[in-house]
Amino acid sequence: MKERLRKLLPILGPFLGLAFVLALFTAIGPEGFLSSYNFRTVATQTVIVGLGALGMTYVIISGGIDLSVGSVIALASVITALVLDAGHDALTACVAGVGTGLACGLVNGLLITQLGIVPFIVTLGMLGIARGLAKYLADEQKVDAPTSWITDLMTKAPEPAWLFFAPGVWLLFALAAVLALVLRSTVFGTHTFAVGSNEATAELCGVRVTRVKVAIYALCGACAGLAGVMQFGRLTVGDPTTAMGKELDIIAAVVIGGGSLAGGEGRILGSLVGAFLMSYLANGCNLIGAPTFIQEILIGCIIIAAVALDRLRHAAR
Amino acid sequence: MSNRLLVLFVLAFGLLCACREGKAQDGRRRIAVIPKGTTHEFWKSIHAGAESAGRQLDVEVLWKGPLREDDRDEQIKVVEDFITRRVDGIVLAPLDDAALIPCVRDAVREGIPVVIVDSDLSWDGRVSFVATDNFVGGALAARKLGELLEGAGRVLVMRYLEGSASTMKREEGFLTTLTDEFGQIEVVSSNQYSGATTEGAYRTAENLLIQFADVDGIFCSNESATFGMLRALQDAGLAGQPRFIGFDPSQKLVEALRAGELDALVIQDPVAMGDLGIRAMVDHLEGRPVEARIDTGVVVITKDDMDEPRQRALLDPDLSILER
Numbered sequence A: 001m002k003e004r005l006r007k008l009l010p011i012l013g014p015f016l017g018l019a020f021v022l023a024l025f026t027a028i029g030p031e032g033f034l035s036s037y038n039f040r041t042v043a044t045q046t047v048i049v050g051l052g053a054l055g056m057t058y059v060i061i062s063g064g065i066d067l068s069v070g071s072v073i074a075l076a077s078v079i080t081a082l083v084l085d086a087g088h089d090a091l092t093a094c095v096a097g098v099g100t101g102l103a104c105g106l107v108n109g110l111l112i113t114q115l116g117i118v119p120f121i122v123t124l125g126m127l128g129i130a131r132g133l134a135k136y137l138a139d140e141q142k143v144d145a146p147t148s149w150i151t152d153l154m155t156k157a158p159e160p161a162w163l164f165f166a167p168g169v170w171l172l173f174a175l176a177a178v179l180a181l182v183l184r185s186t187v188f189g190t191h192t193f194a195v196g197s198n199e200a201t202a203e204l205c206g207v208r209v210t211r212v213k214v215a216i217y218a219l220c221g222a223c224a225g226l227a228g229v230m231q232f233g234r235l236t237v238g239d240p241t242t243a244m245g246k247e248l249d250i251i252a253a254v255v256i257g258g259g260s261l262a263g264g265e266g267r268i269l270g271s272l273v274g275a276f277l278m279s280y281l282a283n284g285c286n287l288i289g290a291p292t293f294i295q296e297i298l299i300g301c302i303i304i305a306a307v308a309l310d311r312l313r314h315a316a317r
Numbered sequence B: 001m002s003n004r005l006l007v008l009f010v011l012a013f014g015l016l017c018a019c020r021e022g023k024a025q026d027g028r029r030r031i032a033v034i035p036k037g038t039t040h041e042f043w044k045s046i047h048a049g050a051e052s053a054g055r056q057l058d059v060e061v062l063w064k065g066p067l068r069e070d071d072r073d074e075q076i077k078v079v080e081d082f083i084t085r086r087v088d089g090i091v092l093a094p095l096d097d098a099a100l101i102p103c104v105r106d107a108v109r110e111g112i113p114v115v116i117v118d119s120d121l122s123w124d125g126r127v128s129f130v131a132t133d134n135f136v137g138g139a140l141a142a143r144k145l146g147e148l149l150e151g152a153g154r155v156l157v158m159r160y161l162e163g164s165a166s167t168m169k170r171e172e173g174f175l176t177t178l179t180d181e182f183g184q185i186e187v188v189s190s191n192q193y194s195g196a197t198t199e200g201a202y203r204t205a206e207n208l209l210i211q212f213a214d215v216d217g218i219f220c221s222n223e224s225a226t227f228g229m230l231r232a233l234q235d236a237g238l239a240g241q242p243r244f245i246g247f248d249p250s251q252k253l254v255e256a257l258r259a260g261e262l263d264a265l266v267i268q269d270p271v272a273m274g275d276l277g278i279r280a281m282v283d284h285l286e287g288r289p290v291e292a293r294i295d296t297g298v299v300v301i302t303k304d305d306m307d308e309p310r311q312r313a314l315l316d317p318d319l320s321i322l323e324r
Helices: A002-028 A036-061 A069-085 A090-115 A119-137 A167-185 A187-197 A199-204 A209-235 A246-256 A268-288 A292-316 B002-018 B041-057 B072-084 B101-109 B134-148 B165-181 B198-211 B223-235 B251-259 B270-285 B309-315
Strands: B029-034 B059-063 B089-092 B114-117 B129-131 B153-159 B185-193 B217-220 B243-247 B264-268 B293-295 B298-302
Touching (some): A002 A292, A036 A167, A036 A246, A069 A090, A069 A209, A090 A119, A167 A187, A187 A199, A199 A209, A246 A268, A292 B002, B029 B072, B041 B059, B041 B270, B059 B270, B072 B089, B089 B101, B101 B114, B114 B270, B129 B270, B134 B165, B134 B243, B134 B298, B223 B251, B264 B309, B298 B309
Parallel strands (some): B029 B089, B114 B129, B129 B293, B153 B185, B153 B217, B217 B243
């Protein structure tokens, strides 16, 4: 029984954390915290960090890190707005946005594998490059674009009403399901874990480490690109200064969800729960009217607590 | 393990309860006021105005800005969370004239009226727009400069930022009034932008002064542009020579005004903005008609009248109401 519980704990951990936060704020009882309207609001607020966390989970499992996702989100939102503004249809704009992210990710992956520079440095460079490029393309202003269905992806009053959540939330859930399946049951997923657990061994076992890594960073970039399209949908303008520091929220979501920065560990569902936990925490603090700094301190504590629990688990093994 | 969790729970519960705002069980109306940021003096002045109107009218003012300053997404979250809290009304200074529209529309759909202050939103579902008339502000600056130059001379305008609606209105008001009322004054440059930072403004101003060192009059349309120009004038040893009018106060600019390096400052009234924003909302909630556009006034302050009580209050607003 105890053995079984220990095995379940890493999976249950993030859920326990989320339950903790929900229970905490329910006990304090700000108005509307448990309302369905608030559930919908929090879900919509989670989409951008959630999408980013999906790709980041792969990167972190492989033992890497991607610091550029916040900037890539901004760049993709600007590109989406520019393409729309140039008179193209919304689908082309979406593809351009996701493609931008994919391209950034590919460059990250190629630089890491071909130049042999650590991911931290390469993606730190990309953080600056993508942000600067976004500002240059946007002429250091927000980019207005004609209205399209991309805006409806993030509305809290979706059509038809039975959707309940914004379409973007469903997209997040669907993509999470697909990527969880890929991680669990495909060769690519297995190789991702193999690279993260022990790169040299993986190489010896015939895993094409270079290819796998490039694919992982490209995937992470594409997720950030999609998040950028959603960010555009939410703001209705392309904003080169948006999502500043979002990469840290995204990494935090993955870590809370059971990802280990040492590589070889991580769960898509956990990351998703981690993203919701952070959203609920921010939302709850807002609803009780706590000053912003309390919220920042709490999120900091939760991140450290999540990792500390993780270490305890390892020590017990 | 579970004991430790319980302790953590109780600790967090206590901490959060301690910093929780009072609930509106006393039946007072609650009005959320959402600024663009919270650190700048300008927003504190709006807060002070709103707070004092709130006390007079017996409504609770809930003040909350975006987590990160100038972050559209964060401001949207703040609006959304106030919708969830079911406040009676929202007074908002939008960071963006388009990006905030969807969430404001949500608020109105949920039955929460919205008053816009400071910068406008490109949407007419709001109750009222309470702000400075920036065109008039620019026009006042033009008349003052025309008067100082006795109707003749060469004038230079350093603009703020492309696409910034409020400052563009000021520049437009300035230039239109100058050409309409002072035919003898020549505008030698009005196409240079300072950019958003003081550093950028400083550099642009330096370049302008190399080209137009013998200019008679200068106008800058916001605080950072004015300060950048002032620094460049001081560096070039020109401070006090051309007649110089700026927009918005800061401690340094007030010092320069006193030292005669700056001839006049155009000043808005953020305290009135907060005050009138709350009053417009309360009027609307009580079914009284509200003007769609409320002007909060703008004045020109010079060295001679800067110590009079009314001017003093605008240059150095009384924020004591915000102290706990």
